[in-house]
Amino acid sequence: MAYIICHLFSKYLAHETSVSILLPDISEGIPEGGYKVLYLLHGRGDDCTSWVRNSRIERYAKENNIVVIMPSAGTSFYVNGMYGKRYYSYIAKELPEWAGHWLPIAKSAERTYVAGLSMGGYGALRIGLANPEKYSKIGIFSAGIRPDLLPDFEATEEGNDILHENIHAAFGTGSLTEKDDPYALIRNLLADNVHIPEIFHYEGRQDMLYEMNADFREFAQSQGIPYHYEEWDGEHDWDFWDEALVRLFREIGPS
Secondary structure, three states: OEEEEEEEEEOOOOEEEEEEEEEOOHHHOOOOOOEOEEEEEOOOOOOOOHHHHHOOHHHHHHHHOOEEEEEOOOOOOOOEOOOOOEHHHHHHHHHHHHHHHHOOEOOOHHHEEEEEEOHHHHHHHHHHHHOOOOOOEEEEEOOOOOHHHHHHHOOOHHHHHHHHHHHHHHHOOOOOOHHHOHHHHHHHHHHOOOOOOEEEEEEEOOOOOHHHHHHHHHHHHHHOOOEEEEEEOOOOOHHHHHHHHHHHHHHHOOO
């Protein structure tokens, strides 16, 4: 298993950016159709190295013979910011094209997945639901499913000020637009009779965002979509997210 940190120029960001990649040993033979690939998104305050530094993702990727691609996205919430950069276009469009050119990964949606924690959980849901033809599974861990409501859950006044700035840069003022609202995205996909990727939702009972995630659980279960929910004792931390990785890889399976 190789751990690679790449620096590439993004036309959507208009600057160099970094992405971490876990790549199986290709000398042992590439699976027919290419390796399964997981796009794994970090939380607010983290970067492309955070999963490798804080979880056992390298071990899990090796055990499952899968490529894991972990981009940096700052505090963008993985959207094309109202007053920020175009991270949605970079991660949903440009990065997969780049990866498909340089890496021996599968081209089919059946072997392509997106997941993330906290801000990255929202990002995975936003990207996966906006591109249902590209992914077969979406994993969301302790997700900030409604970024516009996150200040209600922040513990400190100073943290709230910074969070408000991040949300304003990403979404502007007011509520989320339809294209950025996971609830609206699901309703629109159902109305258009479009296939929705399987959603695997993991939440800790002591997580500060528990109520937000419970609300989404009730909504998703009421819609009859391919949705799977698990909760167990855990907080908004790496111990919980590492266990969530274990459970997601059980669903993905090896290449």
